[in-house]
Amino acid sequence: MGRLVVVSNRVADPRKPAAGGLAVALRDALLATGGLWFGWSGRIVEDGTPGEGEVRVQPAGSVSLATLDLCRADHDAHYAAYCNEILWPVFHYRLDLAEFGAAAAEGYRRVNQLFARKLLPLLRSDDVIWVHDYHLIPLAAELRAAGCAHRIGFFLHIPLPPPPLFAAIPENAWLTRALFAYDLVGFQSRADVGHFVGHAVAEAGATAFGECGLEAFGRRTQVRAFPIGIDVDEFQRLGKTPEAREAYETTRTEYARRKLLIGVERLDYSKGLPQRIRAFRELLTRYPENRHSATLIQIASPSRETVGAYASIREELERLCGSVNGDFGELDWMPVRYIHRTVARRRLSGLYRAACVGVVTPLRDGMNLVAKEFVASQSAADPGVLVLSRFAGAAEELVESLLVNPYDVHGTADTLQQALAMPLAERRARHEALLRRIREHDVHQWCTSFLQALDASSTPALKPRARAQRSPRPASRARPVRSSRPR
Numbered sequence: 001m002g003r004l005v006v007v008s009n010r011v012a013d014p015r016k017p018a019a020g021g022l023a024v025a026l027r028d029a030l031l032a033t034g035g036l037w038f039g040w041s042g043r044i045v046e047d048g049t050p051g052e053g054e055v056r057v058q059p060a061g062s063v064s065l066a067t068l069d070l071c072r073a074d075h076d077a078h079y080a081a082y083c084n085e086i087l088w089p090v091f092h093y094r095l096d097l098a099e100f101g102a103a104a105a106e107g108y109r110r111v112n113q114l115f116a117r118k119l120l121p122l123l124r125s126d127d128v129i130w131v132h133d134y135h136l137i138p139l140a141a142e143l144r145a146a147g148c149a150h151r152i153g154f155f156l157h158i159p160l161p162p163p164p165l166f167a168a169i170p171e172n173a174w175l176t177r178a179l180f181a182y183d184l185v186g187f188q189s190r191a192d193v194g195h196f197v198g199h200a201v202a203e204a205g206a207t208a209f210g211e212c213g214l215e216a217f218g219r220r221t222q223v224r225a226f227p228i229g230i231d232v233d234e235f236q237r238l239g240k241t242p243e244a245r246e247a248y249e250t251t252r253t254e255y256a257r258r259k260l261l262i263g264v265e266r267l268d269y270s271k272g273l274p275q276r277i278r279a280f281r282e283l284l285t286r287y288p289e290n291r292h293s294a295t296l297i298q299i300a301s302p303s304r305e306t307v308g309a310y311a312s313i314r315e316e317l318e319r320l321c322g323s324v325n326g327d328f329g330e331l332d333w334m335p336v337r338y339i340h341r342t343v344a345r346r347r348l349s350g351l352y353r354a355a356c357v358g359v360v361t362p363l364r365d366g367m368n369l370v371a372k373e374f375v376a377s378q379s380a381a382d383p384g385v386l387v388l389s390r391f392a393g394a395a396e397e398l399v400e401s402l403l404v405n406p407y408d409v410h411g412t413a414d415t416l417q418q419a420l421a422m423p424l425a426e427r428r429a430r431h432e433a434l435l436r437r438i439r440e441h442d443v444h445q446w447c448t449s450f451l452q453a454l455d456a457s458s459t460p461a462l463k464p465r466a467r468a469q470r471s472p473r474p475a476s477r478a479r480p481v482r483s484s485r486p487r
């Protein structure tokens with residue numbers, strides 16, 4: 001394989017362990033090929049010109065980091081509006097929260113064009129390009145329109161909704177066509193692949209070829225599921241650090257007479273936090289033996305706080321936690337410990353280990369790495385139980401967890417009770433099977449299998465060069481989509 005070029009909204013120095021999941025995942029491939037990582041710098045130029053931005057390239061060992069500043073108008077239309085107020089809610093099945101608007105769509109396209117224009121001069125002929133996530137769906141189309149013939153893959157970290165929901169996005173035809181500019185499109189789950197294929201066939205008249213090929217708009221692309229994993233060894237090493245041990249010991253000592261349940265996520269409406277607190281209340285109501293004992297530690301790290309929907313979910317969550325504590329708490333027992341802060345990664349692994357139950361109940365999630373981190377952190381001799389939403393991508397793989405419907409508050413409460421009461425032998429058997437699976441499908445296997453599939457995706461354009469992409473609006477002008485309405 002040639003040099004790996006990664007493009008994502010944000011970049012990180014892959015040598016730094018704190019850089020986070022994606023950086024850890026891509027580190028080996030980037031280092032091995034002397035790769036380039038391209039993305040937004042995180043800087044906003046208040047009075048900059050829309051569609052313009054300065055690129056800085058800096059070395060990070062053998063890897064180059066290229067970052068681009070965005071002006072205020074581009075940032076607000078692309079990231080704040082189209083990404084966070086349209087694609088994120090609709091892709092998480094929340095049409096009710098979407099704030100559709102032509103200006104946002106234009107900004108989204110403008111930033112993707114800017115990314116393409118600034119990336120092109122940095123490319124070498126043997127580069128393989130891997131584009132990440134919903135911020136950059138049209139990037140390959142913009143690159144192709146400028147003559148780029150490189151192999152380009154795309155991975156969507158969040159879910160792809162069923163066809164009728166996707167079709168509600170006014171620019172759905174343009175987005176669908178844009179995905180066909182990639183040689184390989186990867187999703188988190190088989191369900192997501194099914195949704196994309198269903199949409200492309202129904203709306204764009206796509207036809208299947210080979211095992212995972214789809215043909216439309218004069219192009220062929222491979223469409224497959226690549227469930228993302230974690231770095232199990234790295235996470236287990238974190239668990240042995242002094243900070244993790246200290247977090248484990250302190251928590252165990254403080255809650256020696258209690259049974260701990262833990263939830264960890266960004267405070268996002270997709271994560272099902274209010275439903276979880278209601279289920280926990282129901283657990284205390286229906287199974288009174290848990291009073292004075294079961295304690296839910298809920299870490300909800302701040303996220304996208306300027307978006308209205310995030311402020312409301314925070315208020316709702318705080319009200320629900322307050323009412324459970326008010327109604328059930330005792331002088332020496334607080335049922336819910338709600339923490340609206342980011343906890344250091346090393347401490348997290350100690351907290352996971354100290355808990356009897358990991359409560360991972362999103363209403364919708366691409367994969368959910370917390371579920372895998374919880375499993376990796378458990379002691380094999382006395383492991384905790386994972387209670388997992390059937391609507392997380394991880395549910396396709398982690399079938400030995402206790403799967404719940406997070407909308408069913410009573411059912412979730414019953415399952416929490418089952419988890420708290422599970423005999424040791426069953427806990428061990430389930431944990432062993434889960435750990436084996438997350439080891440087999442860890443983040444390195446995810447990265448390697450995607451890049452191998454991209455390398456093997458001999459799916460050249462059916463025509464010598466793909467046609468330039470049309471404007472995102474109006475969707476009805478984009479041919480050859482048969483209809484932009486859901487069927």
Ligand code: GDG
Pocket residue numbers: 021157158228264265266299300301341342343344345346348365366367368369370371373
């Ligand atoms: C997107 C998709 C997909 C959380 N709170 C703290 C903290 N975290 C860390 C967790 C975990 C990560 O953030 C969250 O990952 P998830 O996968 O659970 O969810 P998203 O952030 O929504 O990620 C998701 C993922 O991309 C990867 O493709 O699985 O479906 O939505 O690693 O540990 N980390 C620290 N303190 C916190 O308070 N240090």
